Amino acid sequence: MKHVLSISAAMLIAMSMTACGSNDDNSDAAASDTAQTNTASQNSETGGGDMSGGESMDTQSSENMSGDSSASGGEDAMAADEDMPKAAVAVLHGTQGNDDVMATIRFTSQDDGLAYTTQASGLAPGKHGYHIHLYGDCSAADGTSAGTHFNLEGSSENPPADIDRITGDLGDLDVGEDGTASAKGMIAGAKLTGPKAIIGRGIIIHEKPNDPSQPPIGAAGSRQACGVIGIAKPQGGSGDSSGRSGGAM
Numbered sequence: 001m002k003h004v005l006s007i008s009a010a011m012l013i014a015m016s017m018t019a020c021g022s023n024d025d026n027s028d029a030a031a032s033d034t035a036q037t038n039t040a041s042q043n044s045e046t047g048g049g050d051m052s053g054g055e056s057m058d059t060q061s062s063e064n065m066s067g068d069s070s071a072s073g074g075e076d077a078m079a080a081d082e083d084m085p086k087a088a089v090a091v092l093h094g095t096q097g098n099d100d101v102m103a104t105i106r107f108t109s110q111d112d113g114l115a116y117t118t119q120a121s122g123l124a125p126g127k128h129g130y131h132i133h134l135y136g137d138c139s140a141a142d143g144t145s146a147g148t149h150f151n152l153e154g155s156s157e158n159p160p161a162d163i164d165r166i167t168g169d170l171g172d173l174d175v176g177e178d179g180t181a182s183a184k185g186m187i188a189g190a191k192l193t194g195p196k197a198i199i200g201r202g203i204i205i206h207e208k209p210n211d212p213s214q215p216p217i218g219a220a221g222s223r224q225a226c227g228v229i230g231i232a233k234p235q236g237g238s239g240d241s242s243g244r245s246g247g248a249m
């Protein structure tokens with residue numbers, strides 16, 4: 001009994017030393033790192049293995065991070081071609097009150113723009129306008145956080161007064177009686193990278209069709225689904241170098 005008590009007391013002391021070491025981190029990082037390492041190895045002998053594991057992981061990861069950051073400057077300028085975006089995807093979820101709506105839109109790079117295919121479900125039958133919006137932000141329950149339409153030609157927030165087209169337009173989804181729709185299209189001039197990149201932007205499906213007489217927004221009504229465009233793995237075929245692994249999808 002006495003023996004157990006003395007071990008527990010030793011562990012308590014060791015743990016309190018560790019706690020002090022952690023608190024000292026800010027005042028003298030190098031010195032307290034050394035002290036922590038010593039304390040940690042003592043703990044592991046008396047059963048404090050979890051703590052020593054965690055601390056040595058911390059030390060390693062901070063070393064790795066500093067190593068990466070010093071090397072990344074050169075790598076950024078020469079990103080491997082296989083890592084460059086070749087396809088993009090947006091998965092849309094219904095906004096508040098439209099819980100059944102789902103849609104997936106896939107983009108692939110073409111010489112003159114981006115081709116896209118759309119699959120949607122859970123929508124009311126009829127036509128629904130949908131667009132690329134300025135922000136990839138679906139945090140608002142009604143989708144308004146995605147901002148206005150993304151204008152590939154000039155300002156999105158302040159398009160010219162005489163503009164005669166609907167900006168960011170992906171067309172109208174023609175939804176059948178079963179609530180589903182599929183569509184294909186092309187956005188001329190859009191890219192996956194650079195100033196006209198759509199990756200990181202938002203996509204909104206609206207309750208109503210576009211009204212061509214009301215550019216640049218199209219007055220398609222409330223926002224029923226919202227998603228963010230992200231980099232996608234290329235899907236087989238069409239000459240991409242990673243086609244050999246496309247079968248895994």
Ligand SMILES: [Cu+2]
Binds near residue numbers: 129130132149204205
């Ligand atoms: Cu829209």
